[in-house]
Amino acid sequence: MPPPTPIEPKAVEAITGDVKAANAPSGQAPPSGCRFRCIACGDLSDSAVQNFRCSRCGDLLEITNPRWSHAQGSSAPTASGLKTTWKQRRDSLSPVDLSGVWRFRELLPTLENLHQVITLREGNTPLYELPQCSRMLGLPHLFAKHQGMNPTGSFKDTGMTVAASFARQAGFRWVACASTGNTSASMAAYAARGGLRSLVLVPEGKISWSKLSQALDYGAVTCQLRTDFDGCLRLLQELVLRAPVYQLNSINPFRLEGQKTLAIELLEQLDWQPPDHIIVPGGNLGNSSAIGKALLEMHDLDLISRLPKLSIIQAEGANALVRTLREAGGKRLITVEAETAATAIRIGNPASWKKATRVLQTTGGACEQVSEVEIARAKAEIGAEGIGCEPASAVTLAGLRKLLKQGFVKPGESVVLVLTGHLLKDPGFTMEFHRGELLPATAESDSSLLELQALRRPPIVLDATLDAVIRTLEQQEKSDLQA
Ligand code: F0G
Numbered sequence: 159m160p161p162p163t164p165i166e167p168k169a170v171e172a173i174t175g176d177v178k179a180a181n182a183p184s185g186q187a188p189p190s191g192c193r194f195r196c197i198a199c200g201d202l203s204d205s206a207v208q209n210f211r212c213s214r215c216g217d218l219l220e221i222t223n224p225r226w227s228h229a230q231g232s233s234a235p236t237a238s239g240l241k242t243t244w245k246q247r248r249d250s251l252s253p254v255d256l257s258g259v260w261r262f263r264e265l266l267p268t269l270e271n272l273h274q275v276i277t278l279r280e281g282n283t284p285l286y287e288l289p290q291c292s293r294m295l296g297l298p299h300l301f302a303k304h305q306g307m308n309p310t311g312s313f314k315d316t317g318m319t320v321a322a323s324f325a326r327q328a329g330f331r332w333v334a335c336a337s338t339g340n341t342s343a344s345m346a347a348y349a350a351r352g353g354l355r356s357l358v359l360v361p362e363g364k365i366s367w368s369k370l371s372q373a374l375d376y377g378a379v380t381c382q383l384r385t386d387f388d389g390c391l392r393l394l395q396e397l398v399l400r401a402p403v404y405q406l407n408s409i410n411p412f413r414l415e416g417q418k419t420l421a422i423e424l425l426e427q428l429d430w431q432p433p434d435h436i437i438v439p440g441g442n443l444g445n446s447s448a449i450g451k452a453l454l455e456m457h458d459l460d461l462i463s464r465l466p467k468l469s470i471i472q473a474e475g476a477n478a479l480v481r482t483l484r485e486a487g488g489k490r491l492i493t494v495e496a497e498t499a500a501t502a503i504r505i506g507n508p509a510s511w512k513k514a515t516r517v518l519q520t521t522g523g524a525c526e527q528v529s530e531v532e533i534a535r536a537k538a539e540i541g542a543e544g545i546g547c548e549p550a551s552a553v554t555l556a557g558l559r560k561l562l563k564q565g566f567v568k569p570g571e572s573v574v575l576v577l578t579g580h581l582l583k584d585p586g587f588t589m590e591f592h593r594g595e596l597l598p599a600t601a602e603s604d605s606s607l608l609e610l611q612a613l614r615r616p617p618i619v620l621d622a623t624l625d626a627v628i629r630t631l632e633q634q635e636k637s638d639l640q641a
Contacts, residue, residue, distance in 0.1 A: 191268045192223040194411065197512055208398040210409050218510065220451070221267060221411045235264050237460040244426065258282035259316050259419045265455060266415050269323055276322045276352035280315035281419055283307045285427045285574070288543050291555060295562060299572035301433070302540070303424050306547055306580030310372060313420060313445060313578045314344035318406065320416030322348035325404040331355055332403040336390035338441065338502045339369030340579055345406045346376035357403065359383055359390040365501055366548075366584040386496065388507040391442075408444025409509050417448035418455070424574060425462055432466045434571035437554045437561075439578055440470035440479050440525070441503035443514035449576070450517025466574075469523040469566075470514060471557030473498035473550075477527045478508050479515070488515045499587060499596065500533055502550035502579060524566050528556035531606050534591050538613035541588070546581030592616050612641065 194203050196212035197220055203213070210219050244262060247255040254260040254272050258281020269275060285303050292300040305313030322345070325333050333349050334357035335341045342358040342365075349356035358373045362382035373380050383390050391407060398405045408414060425432065436453075438446045449468060456462045472480055476496035486492055496506035508514070518525055528536075536559070537552035554575035561567040581588065590596040592614050602610060620626040 192221045194219040195222045197516075206411075208403075208405065209395050210405065210411060218409060218513065219411050220513070221415055223267070235459065240264055240459070240461065241426075241430070244422075253277055253279075257319060258423055259319050259416050262419045262422045265418065265422065265452075266320060267324070267412065269327055271327075274323055274327050275319065276326060276348050277319050278309035278315065278347065278351060280308050280319050281423055283420075283423070285424065286543075286545055288540070288545070288575075290543055291539055294539070295559065296569050297558075297562070297567075297573060298570070299433070300558075301572075301574045302543075302545060302547075302577050303420065303427075303574055304545065304547070304577045305420060306551065306577055306583070308344075310340075310344045310347045311580035311583055312340035312344060312548075313417065313576070314340045315348070316419055317408065317413035317416035317444075317448070318344045318348045321406050321410050321412035322352055322354065324412045325406070326352045326354060328404070330402065330404040332357060332401075333406050334359070334394060334397065334403045335406045336360070336387060336394040337365070337369075337407075338387050338504055339365035340502055340583065341407065342378065342380070343369050343372035343376070346373040346378035349378070350376045355379070357381070359394055361386045361390055361504075364504060366586060368583050368585060387442075387505050388493075388496070391507075391509065407509070408442055408448075414444055414448040414451065417445055418452035420445075420576065421449045421452035422456065422461075425456060430462055432462045432464055433574045434466060435469060435523075435558075435561075435567055435573045436466045436576065437469045437471060437558055437573065438576040439500075439503055439550050439553045440472045440514065441476070441505045441508065441550065443470070443479060443508040443510035445576075445578065446470045447510045447513035447517055450514070450521060453521060465521050467523045468517055468521040469557065469561060470518065470525045471553040472525070472527050473500050473503055473533060473553060474527045474529050476500075476503050476505055478506055479511055480525055480527045482511060483515065483518075483525050488519075498533075499530055500549035500553065501584070502548060503553070524561055524564075526557045526560050528553050528560065529601075531597060531601055531603075531610070532556035532559070534596055535606070535610055535613065537587075538591060538610075540577070541581065542613065545577070547577040548579035548581065548583040549587050551575075551577040551579050 194206045196217050198217035199215045201214045206219055247261045254275050256279050257277040283304050285301050288300045288302055308315035332355045335345045336359045346356045356378040358378045358380045362384050453465050457465055475498040478494050481492040491511050494506040496504045498504050533552050533556055536555035537549050540547050593616050
């Protein structure tokens, strides 16, 4: 067997987010049509180094494209022109048009060659009404944008198609991420489709088996590290400076560009009438940042006439942003030792906290936290709608309940919950909940116990007789009538 090809440290210097951009003459927009701007010092550059941090101050970068702003006058795309183009592409059979991300490519960085896109037909996710939750909360206009209906079962696919395509265009062989499970599943799939090798760093014993099994099946080199997510991400940031490995965490601004399309598609589904509120879960805070960026760009381009309030909900045990805003006025990050059964958002040191803080300020959104009991209840309620989601997504409904009580959301207003992951992402949580094994008895107060009990549907083991099944039906019918 030939020895493995060593990873050349020399190659690292040549790597940028966009190799062509690095070669663009100064003062002229690079071929991708976009530049990198530091979110703290505002420094603009045509290329980014491997860790996607500002070479001056070390803060995060965001992608900016002069074509998307009014400042460009007549060269800016018109709102009605964009709406028509995006609608027409729905009739097309070309792979880029079938993607619910690349269909909106006017608001994405431009690939040199659209045939280079790595796509699994991501996006195109449904917007569901939630009639039972609507009635329960007294909110007539309650919707769920279900990003769990993406090809690998989470919202990560919308960002991954963009970032993985740029990784391949830039000539990388390896892509890598730290993950609580969904990013790794998505990255592994897109790498496999694009002929790239992928390296996954996950916290040992802290991610669901479903997500881990996806990464294995899609062929990733999967390392379970004896640390938490924050430890994995720290290590990855060092790794990408030492080896020619392209990082696909949401620190990578190309990921956030793709994730913007969630909001564009949502507004298109609402016929460009903005809802009053959009509510998202907050973990590493990339998704909220991406949605906020999309809302601002759409507003800038007159695609929408006003901004919805974007609110972020965290688990009480992983509430770094909540504490940062309440205890430090959003000025410095307060990190926490994260602990929650919603493992997707078990993050204590969120990378994009500054971007998310800015989005909350600009859109006037709120930031709340919810308990483990509240998450479990909300997840079962979304399940009972025949939709389902993973625990991290359910924080949105639990948070909405709180925001309604506080009067931040008013009964007549329209609300969209962003469900980030599919029910089947974490069957362990679901089984434990229905069997009554999820929460310690002390966590359930008398009133919440009754509410949770009503939502539980444990499997029933019976003798294989007709009598036994009919008796069960009758019992169920009786308790339904009493409810
Ligand atoms: N919901 C789900 C299902 C997630 O997987 C994540 C993050 C979030 C919400 C939070 O999104 O980080 O953009 O604020 N999962 C990452 C991962 C961290 O590695 O899969 P965020």
